Amino acid sequence: MLDNVQILFQAPVFSVDLIVNGMLIGAIFMLAAYGMALVWGVMNVINVAQGEFVMLGGYVTLLVVKMGLPPLVGIPISAIVLFGVGWLVYRLVIFRVVERDVFTSLLATYGVAILLAQLINETFGADVRTVDTGMGTWFFLDNNVTVAVIKVVAFVLAIVIGILLWLFLKKSRTGQAIRATAQNARAARILGIDTHRTFAITYSLSAALCGAAGSLAIMAWAVHPYIGLPYTIRSFMIVVVAGVGNLLGVIIAGLGLGVAENVAGFILGAEFQIAFVFLLMIGALILRNSLLRRQRKYLR
């Protein structure tokens, strides 16, 4: 362990590599986490199927590429298809649990997650899939820092989508309806907002974000039917740390998580990567709670 710290001191260039690559993977988690924060904040549903939507997005892009279209076209197509899938899942399952307690929706979305993973396993098989963009790699600092171009695309897109989402929620009528429903669904309904439609849009929007994330994931990494869980766990952690419905927080927490994970993996070894991040999450929660306590508020 100390040897690894020593490397970072002797050759600081590798810490740049770690931080850059960490931020790039954080960007993908961030996209999935936007959606989770939205659904959690607006509907009080913790969507365990979040990672499975990411996985589905990857498979949609795989199909797009198989049809002979360029991989990047897969990003919007995956988002659109997943919007539809999200709508369907909402109409079939989620609307029944949306105003129940969190435990019910946890179970329901867990069921959806299993179903989706098995469905993909049945249709596509359990093989690992990737899509090659042929975009190559950038080198910096004597070839010691390497950045795959597709990951940069993913990073930029994640930030842009974040800003668009923020604008959408702030400015558009639907966005305002979503925020109103988040504040108080009953009051919103009395004032004439179709809350079920708002819920459906929120949930589908979240799925669409995951679709884009999955499309990027299959281009930058690899996707298989059971890849969902890491994405669900990461987005859950990001939202817990950032706070529900806090987009800027999600961006910071997402990138921070990616970096923390990569540096921890380097110093402690890959086996402690997740354990370290969980510790960090507990630390962040304690910190947030103590900050709130000064204002006589508490984490809920």
Added chain:
Amino acid sequence: MKKNQSMLFGYILGFTAALLLLPVSSLVMAADDTITLGAAVSLTGKYSTNGKHTKNGYDLGVKIINEHGGVVVNGKHYKIAIKYYDDESTPARGTQLAERLISQDNIKYLLGPYSSGLTKAMAPITEQYKVPMVEANGAAVDLFNKGYKYLFALLSTTDQYLAPAVEMAAKVHKNPKKVRVAGAFENDPFSQDIQKGVFALAKKYGMKIVIDDKLPPDLNDMSSTLTKVKALKPDLLVVSGHAKGAALAIRQIADMKVNVPMLALTHCDSADIIGKFGKDAEYALCASQWDRSLKYKDKYFGSAEHFAKLFEKTYGYAPPYQAAESAAAVLVYKEAFEHAGKLDPKSVRDALAKTNMQTFYGNVKFDTDGRNIAKPMVMYQVQDGQYKVVYPPKWANSKLRWPTPPWSKR
């Protein structure tokens, strides 16, 4: 009241289902000129791809034996059949199904499931009922240190999977003591067994182990490990993490332009690294149990190549080693039945223990713990978009390309 009714309905449904199933299983037993083997194979769940290869291998083995006149025990001809269940890739289900095959379906001879984990779950049951199990897809070392008497495995155990890479590294370097080895192994029993085998041999050569990373089972990125590889510049990098580990390793080594003179992996073919990554996969060394170019022969399939051709014709894809070893398992059973001379589990078990034969898949001879000690592992190297056998020297059909040139020159 309503709840009771629905429960009652559930019971009735359950009984009807059970009744429907009954005649089927008794039918299987009724034909007395058939020897029925039992197998729980992963047809759904995360092992379903390899589960399918396993089943196809078994089926082809059965087909070829039945075409060659079946099994002759004491002058009487028997056909072979297999009763399958789907273990859903979960060990708990595997245990149940082993129990069910033996005690309900009255199966006296079992074929193995896919993967070490499921074999581990089923072996205690077959041992308890004293029913032999010939398996071809469970390679974990600790299957063979429990003193099991009814378990027989055709494949090389996990500790041997990537040890040839260390041998080759020792051979190409003038001074093996200067070789620096890096390993990234998934944190599961299979890959950790491989790690033990690799590092034990490396230590024997006096090599230095510079990285020993345990990849998480839900791996989706290995850039922290690869940054370490970039920093420490080992002479040999060994990665094992099933198909996803192989795919991620090749992708990210190319993305991050990690220069390493020798890279050895498992599961290259199930990850289809050549098809997926093309030139980026060049120079990678891959462990395999078997290859169609090997010169083994038997009287059922002919040569390894003949088996491969027949398999392609039947199922429409080239046989991975998981299918080959599964087919060979059926051949081993056939000879054991004939050598035993009578059909009871104990005699067949004793005949299995004395097996000494060549199949298209390799030589088979079991030690007292039931592992096959007559067959070495094979190492491929990806050369010009093809897998070429480079190890063991006896079977090699191409020379090792070493060292792998840096990315700037590839």
